[in-house]
Amino acid sequence: MARGLGQYIIIRALMIIPTILILYTLVFFFLRILPGNPVMAVVGTKNIPPEQLEHLMHMAGLDKPLYVQYFDYLKGVLHGDFGVTLAFPMGKPVWDYIAQRFPATLELALWAFTVSVLLGLLTGVIGATKKGTKTDSAMRVYSIVAYTLFIPWFGMMLQYLFGIHLHWLPTSGRLDPGINLHAVTGLYVLDSIITGNWDALVSSVRHLILPALTLGIVLSGAYTRLVRNNMVDVLSQDFIRAYHARGVEDRKVMWYALKNAFIPVVTLMGLQFAILLGGAVLTETTFSWPGMGTFLVDRIDYRDYNAIQGAVIFFAFFVGIISLIVDIVYALLDPRVKY
Amino acid sequence: MRRQYATLALVFLVVFSVVASGCISGGGGGGEEQPTTIVIGVTDKVTDLDPANAYDFYTWEVLNNVMEGLVKYKPGTLEIEPALAESWEVNEDSTVWTFHLRKDLKFADGTPLTAKDVVRSIERVMTIQGDPSWLVTDFVDKVEAKDDYTVVFYLKQPTAYFLALLTTPPYFPVHPDYAPDQIQSDQTAGGAGPYKITKWVRDEELVLEANPNYYGEKPKTEKIIIKFYRDASTMRLALQNGEIDIAWRTLRPSDIDSLKKDGNFNVIEVPGGFIRYICLNTKNDPTSNVKVRQALAAAVNRPEIAQKVFMGTVEPLYSLVPNGMWSHKDVFKDKYGDGNLELAKKLLSEAGYSESNPLEIQLWYTPTHYGDTEADLAQILKEQWEKTGMIKVTIKSAEWGTYTDYARNGQMQVYLLGWYPDYLDPDDYTTPFLKTGANKWAGTGYSNPTMDDLLSQAQRLSDQNERTKLYEQVQDILAQDVPYIPLIQGKLFVVTQKNVKGVTIGPDMIFRYSTLYKE
Numbered sequence: 001m002a003r004g005l006g007q008y009i010i011i012r013a014l015m016i017i018p019t020i021l022i023l024y025t026l027v028f029f030f031l032r033i034l035p036g037n038p039v040m041a042v043v044g045t046k047n048i049p050p051e052q053l054e055h056l057m058h059m060a061g062l063d064k065p066l067y068v069q070y071f072d073y074l075k076g077v078l079h080g081d082f083g084v085t086l087a088f089p090m091g092k093p094v095w096d097y098i099a100q101r102f103p104a105t106l107e108l109a110l111w112a113f114t115v116s117v118l119l120g121l122l123t124g125v126i127g128a129t130k131k132g133t134k135t136d137s138a139m140r141v142y143s144i145v146a147y148t149l150f151i152p153w154f155g156m157m158l159q160y161l162f163g164i165h166l167h168w169l170p171t172s173g174r175l176d177p178g179i180n181l182h183a184v185t186g187l188y189v190l191d192s193i194i195t196g197n198w199d200a201l202v203s204s205v206r207h208l209i210l211p212a213l214t215l216g217i218v219l220s221g222a223y224t225r226l227v228r229n230n231m232v233d234v235l236s237q238d239f240i241r242a243y244h245a246r247g248v249e250d251r252k253v254m255w256y257a258l259k260n261a262f263i264p265v266v267t268l269m270g271l272q273f274a275i276l277l278g279g280a281v282l283t284e285t286t287f288s289w290p291g292m293g294t295f296l297v298d299r300i301d302y303r304d305y306n307a308i309q310g311a312v313i314f315f316a317f318f319v320g321i322i323s324l325i326v327d328i329v330y331a332l333l334d335p336r337v338k339y
Numbered sequence: 340m341r342r343q344y345a346t347l348a349l350v351f352l353v354v355f356s357v358v359a360s361g362c363i364s365g366g367g368g369g370g371e372e373q374p375t376t377i378v379i380g381v382t383d384k385v386t387d388l389d390p391a392n393a394y395d396f397y398t399w400e401v402l403n404n405v406m407e408g409l410v411k412y413k414p415g416t417l418e419i420e421p422a423l424a425e426s427w428e429v430n431e432d433s434t435v436w437t438f439h440l441r442k443d444l445k446f447a448d449g450t451p452l453t454a455k456d457v458v459r460s461i462e463r464v465m466t467i468q469g470d471p472s473w474l475v476t477d478f479v480d481k482v483e484a485k486d487d488y489t490v491v492f493y494l495k496q497p498t499a500y501f502l503a504l505l506t507t508p509p510y511f512p513v514h515p516d517y518a519p520d521q522i523q524s525d526q527t528a529g530g531a532g533p534y535k536i537t538k539w540v541r542d543e544e545l546v547l548e549a550n551p552n553y554y555g556e557k558p559k560t561e562k563i564i565i566k567f568y569r570d571a572s573t574m575r576l577a578l579q580n581g582e583i584d585i586a587w588r589t590l591r592p593s594d595i596d597s598l599k600k601d602g603n604f605n606v607i608e609v610p611g612g613f614i615r616y617i618c619l620n621t622k623n624d625p626t627s628n629v630k631v632r633q634a635l636a637a638a639v640n641r642p643e644i645a646q647k648v649f650m651g652t653v654e655p656l657y658s659l660v661p662n663g664m665w666s667h668k669d670v671f672k673d674k675y676g677d678g679n680l681e682l683a684k685k686l687l688s689e690a691g692y693s694e695s696n697p698l699e700i701q702l703w704y705t706p707t708h709y710g711d712t713e714a715d716l717a718q719i720l721k722e723q724w725e726k727t728g729m730i731k732v733t734i735k736s737a738e739w740g741t742y743t744d745y746a747r748n749g750q751m752q753v754y755l756l757g758w759y760p761d762y763l764d765p766d767d768y769t770t771p772f773l774k775t776g777a778n779k780w781a782g783t784g785y786s787n788p789t790m791d792d793l794l795s796q797a798q799r800l801s802d803q804n805e806r807t808k809l810y811e812q813v814q815d816i817l818a819q820d821v822p823y824i825p826l827i828q829g830k831l832f833v834v835t836q837k838n839v840k841g842v843t844i845g846p847d848m849i850f851r852y853s854t855l856y857k858e
Contacts, residue, residue, distance in 0.1 A: 036741035043470065043780075044708075044743050050779070055468060088386040088395075089524030100541070156572070163580040171576040177378045177544065177564040177583075288569040288577075290543045298384075298542075301707060303740035 005331060012327060016320035023316050024077075024309060028070055031305050037062055038086035041302045060086045073309060082310035087302035094310035097295060102314070103186025104174060105291035108215070108283065109276050110187075111208050115216025116276075117269065120223020125258065127224065128231030139224060147221030151279060155214040155286035162210060169210055172288035176203045211287040215279050219272055226268055230261035263334050270326025274319045375561040377839065377855050380574045380583035384542060384567065387524040389517065390460075390508035392469030396613075396759050396848065397588055399508050401565075403849045404547060405447075406511040406530030409438050409457070409490070410502055414854065415845045417763060419502045423452070423512065423531060423554075424490070433497040433801050440488045445552040446514045447535035448528070454484035459519070460512040460530075466520050474509045474761060499801040500764040506847070507762055533558050533853040542567050547852065558853035559841060571710075578604070578834060584857070585842075586834045587850060592650040592712065595832050604834050609844045611829040612661050614768070615653075615709070615757045617720070618746070621822050622784035625690075625698055626752050632821035634686035634698075635753070636671060638724050640678030645827055648715045653827040658814050659768045661828050663846070665803065666765045666810035670818035671825060680727050687729045699731045700724075703754035705742040716755065746782040756781070763847055765810045770794050772823060773813065785822035 039056045057063050061072070076083055082094035127139035163171035174188055175181060181200040184191045189208065192201035234240065234257045243253045281293030288294070292311060299307040383397035390402055409424035421427075424438035444452040461482050464475050478501065480493045494501065504510065514528035527536040533553050538546035545565040549558045566583055568574040571591045575598070578586040590598070599606045619626045619635065626632055641655030654662060655677070657669040675682060692698045704717040714736070721732040737745060745751050760767045772778050774794050775786040790813060797809040817823070833842050833850070841854040 034738075034741055036738070036744035038740065040743045040747070041740035044739070049473060052468060052473065056470075088384065089392070089522070091522060092524055156576075159573075159576050163576055167580065170582055171580050172568060172573045172582070173543070173566060173577075177566055178376060178546070178562070180538070285569050286573070288567075288573045290540075290567075294542070294569055301739065303738070 005328075008331070009324070009328060012324050016317065016324070019320060020313055020316045024074065024313055025070075027309055027312050028073070028305075031303065031308060032066065034303075036303060038303045038305060041304075042087045042090070056090075060090065062086075073306065077310075077313060082313070083306035085299075085304055085307050087299075087304045094307050097307065098292070098310060098314050100186070101290060101292045101295045103183075104289060105277065105280050105284070105293060107187045107189065108208065108211055108289060108291060109273070109280055111212035112215035112219065112279075112283070113269075113273065113276055115212050116219035116272070117223060117265075119216060119220035120265075121227055121258070123220070123224040124227025125231060125254065127228035128235060128261075129254070131232055131235075136228075139228065143221040143224035143228075145221070146217050146219075146224070149218045151214060151218055151282040152286045154218065155211070155283060158210050158214055159287075170207050171210065174204060174207050174290065175200060176207075179203050211283050211289055214286070215276070215283045218279060219276060222268060222272065223265060226265055227261060230264055231257055234260045263330070266326060266330050266333060270323045270330075273322045273326075277315060277319065376564060377560050377562075377585065377852075377857060378564045378566060378583045379585045379587050379852070380566050380568055380577055381587050381589075382568050382571055382574055383588045385545060387469075387522060388526055388529075388536070388539070389469075389523050390511050390513060391464045391467040391472065391517075392522040392524070393508060394470035400849050401545065402508040402511065402530075403532070404534045404563075404852050405532045405536055405550075406508065406513065407532045408505050408507070408511045409440075410505050412506060412763075412845050412847050412849075414843045414851055417846045419506065423457075429501075433499055433501065433799075434494045436492040436494070436501055437485075438490045438492075440490065441554055442488065444531060444554055446529070446531050447550040447552055448514070449552055450515065452512060452531050453487040454490045455487070456512045456515070457490045458482050458484045459515075460517075461510060463513070463517065463519055464509045467522055469522055471507070471509050471761070474504055474507055478504060497799045497801070499798070499806065500762065500766060503762040503764045533851075534563065556853070559856040560852070563852045563855070578836075581836070584836050584839050585855075588831075589710065590832060590834060591710065592648075592652045595652055595834065596650050598834050603837065605837060605839065605842075607833040607835070607842050609831040609833070609848075610654075610663055610846065611831040612664075612763065612846060612848050613757060613759045613829045614656055614659065614661055615716075615755065615826045615829070616656075616659065617824040617826060618751075618754050618756055618781055618783050619822055619824065620749055620752050620783055621820075622749055623752060625700065628690050629820060630686045630690035631692075631698060632824075633675070634683045634690065634727075635700075635724060635730075636818075636821050636824045637675040637679040637686060638683040638727055638730070639675075639720065639824055639826065640723050641826060642677060643723070644716065644719055648712050648719055649827065652832065653829050656825045656828040659772055659817060659823060659825055660765045660810065660814060661768065664763070664765060664768070666807040666814075668811050668814045670814045674818045678723060678726075683727045684729060687727065692729050694728050697729050697731045699733070701733045701735050701752050703735050703737065703742070703745070703751045705739050705755070706736050708739040708742070709755070709757055713755065747780055749782040749784055751782065759848075765806070766794075766798055769810065769813050769817075770798070773817065781823075783822040785820065787816065787820060790816050790820075 039060055039062060073083055085092045085094055123139045123142055127136045130136045159171040162169040179200050181188060181191055181197055182195050184194050188204035192204055240253060240257055280291060284291045284293035285297060296311045381397060385401055386395055386398045387393040393399060393402060407422050409422060410419050411422040413420045423440055423444060425441045427436060427438045429436050440454055446452050461475060464472050478494055478498050480495045483491045485491055511530050513530050516528035517523055517526055527539050529535055533550055534547040535550045537548045547563040549561050571594055574586050575590060575594045577583045598604050619632045621627055645651060645653050645655055657672040658667055660667045687698060702717055702720060704713045706713055717734045721734055724730040724732050746754060770777050772781060773790050775791050778785060793809050793813050797806050800806050831844060831848060838858045840858055841856045843854045844850050
């Protein structure tokens with residue numbers, strides 16, 4: 001059993017490599033098939049002599065043959081080097097950007113993830129326990145509406161309500177202007193606690209609420225349906241009836257039922273985490289959240305090959321690792337899983 | 340069960356309200372700020388905090404606030420006044436310029452600033468060869484420090500507008516911390532401007548504090564915080580929510596319009612020097628025919644564009660030299676008028692087109708680089724041209740990186756571009772567009788020996804009246820040959836909270852923060 005699990009983990013981990021390779025190859029060639037390049041994006045319409053253009057192309061390494069560019073970058077990645085940015089500014093290590101931006105995305109993702117799971121569980125359980133009533137229908141409507149909400153629109157509604165109308169919450173950014181926070185992990189809430197900076201803690205939590213709610217509510221719809229249907233299944237099973245017959249408290253019975261209904265939810269969590277990162281791009285743009293999403297959009301505008309390749313490879317690796325962890329947790333949770 | 344949910348919901352609401360209502364510090368969005376801090380929101384980015392490579396308008400603005408050159412524009416005017424240099428002289432043919440520095444100049448950290456620093460900084464720009472280096476290398480042969488307080492520039496050719504060039508960042512002395520041969524995009528050591536950088540988180544926040552070693556007048560506001568926004572709508576919300584004191588570059592025309600109507604903000608309008616125009620490929624059919632180009636110019640209706648697309652936030656422009664600059668002439672208005680369909684039809688007939696045999700053209704635009712009004716601009720131009728009944732327009736678009744590549748290679752027929760000046764002189768609005776070779780970037784393929792000769796003469800002369808006559812001729816030929824159709828000239832809008840005063844933006848379009856204050 002243990003060896004089976006070990007082997008399973010190694011195989012699953014190795015599967016990440018071809019995924020990243022395929023993605024990298026696609027991104028590499030798509031970027032280069034299109035006319036134009038990062039140097040042209042930087043130079044734009046400015047009146048620059050041709051020899052200087054050549055010099056810039058040389059500095060960016062874009063005068064090398066395609067296959068050389070392809071393998072050079074790949075070689076770099078294997079050594080943990082994601083290359084340097086090719087536009088606005090040129091020559092800054094892409095890794096520095098990822099290190100600066102990724103914690104912002106991760107923090108938003110974790111908060112949104114928590115919101116979505118909690119809301120999903122709450123609404124799903126309510127729906128299941130009130131099966132067939134108006135409350136159940138209301139929860140179903142909630143799940144459909146939440147699932148189909150357009151993030152930028154919904155985000156803006158929240159910004160208007162809690163920002164402009166009520167003046168309760170900030171509408172953008174991660175911290176109030178002028179608050180200095182010594183970054184340890186890059187997760188501002190955690191950093192404020194570690195450094196005992198309470199102003200920064202309040203400020204970062206307040207800045208997180210709206211984007212996390214926006215993304216969390218949108219993603220909670222999928223959980224609502226799954227939890228409800230699983231709970232309904234579990235609640236109709238014999239062992240639940242046996243609990244009731246023995247006079248076990250309602251609340252305890254619900255707890256046991258939820259534990260059983262939770263297994264498929266873990267799988268969804270893994271899948272949702274990838275979607276979460278996608279949703280983060282839209283959420284970050286709506287809330288001017290300085291994370292990987294806005295970084296990627298900016299870099300696509302500049303056609304910054306290295307930065308886009310680096311960000312995509314990093315994302316793919318991260319999603320791969322998360323889904324691996326989810327699979328392992330799933331395997332440990334559900335004794336029926338065979339490797 | 341129901342009671343439990345009700346309790347849960349109540350607890351959540353209470354916690355949410357407590358955190359949200361800002362009864363803890365930092366409420367109301369912007370935090371408890373001292374009156375000595377002003378927060379400015381922008382959607383632009385700072386690219387390189389290094390004048391050897393920075394070549395975009397907003398970065399130049401920041402550099403202008405943390406550095407200074409030998410001369411500068413008098414706030415709000417086109418008049419050049421002494422800055423780090425207190426006086427200067429120039430030889431007969433404008434090829435040798437000698438500047439005398441102020442005594443006891445210091446960088447922001449107290450390091451003395453001498454003529455050697457000026458020379459080191461300019462030679463650094465020449466060595467690094469970054470994007471804006473041509474502003475130095477095209478003009479300066481060599482630069483020398485005669486002693487600690489004297490800098491001499493030897494120019495490659497007579498350059499009447501050399502003082503205007505000196506106001507640009509590539510000529511600013513930088514702190515010795517800047518590496519002599521490498522671009523340092525995140526270097527915060529700055530120079531000798533009214534402010535110094537105390538915090539820099541790329542794309543998030545830039546904090547400037549008054550430079551205690553500045554030779555000139557102390558800034559009215561001790562601390563300026565610049566917040567970077569992803570888009571105009573988020574920045575507008577931040578202004579309305581009190582998170583920022585000033586919304587600066589760049590709100591959308593519709594935002595400006597509704598903030599004006601709102602009444603809770605000061606909306607300050609400043610003439611801007613940036614221009615928008617249509618490029619016409621003079622090498623390929625059908626736009627190689629001058630009659631076709633003239634017909635397209637005649638059918639354009641600028642006031643309609645300014646109102647419908649830009650809601651009055653721009654003004655019509657009838658030359659490449661902007662309104663208000665010496666030598667400007669409304670040549671396109673005089674020659675073609677606006678929406679002159681009769682003239683357009685006549686010219687098209689002469690070029691061999693008719694309603695049954697219409698002129699077919701492709702109009703290109705780029706969707707994001709000039710803001711989200713670009714598609715509307717292309718659409719209205721299509722309508723104006725098609726009103727003649729003798730033109731059929733297909734609209735096409737490409738992303739910026741691709742678009743500029745197409746332009747440079749002359750792959751588009753008719754396309755929209757814009758221009759921000761490098762230095763404030765008619766030369767910068769004419770030579771890069773109209774001089775053979777210098778206009779390669781634009782892809783119009785335009786070349787006219789008479790034009791080249793006039794432009795070269797105008798560069799060499801130092802008498803402004805003489806130069807004016809030459810630039811007027813240049814504009815007349817431009818309206819005749821039509822390699823470009825000028826469309827509009829931008830205005831700049833600064834929207835501030837009611838208590839913010841002292842906004843100063845000159846014709847150079849640089850916002851100098853040192854005059855800002857809160858009441």
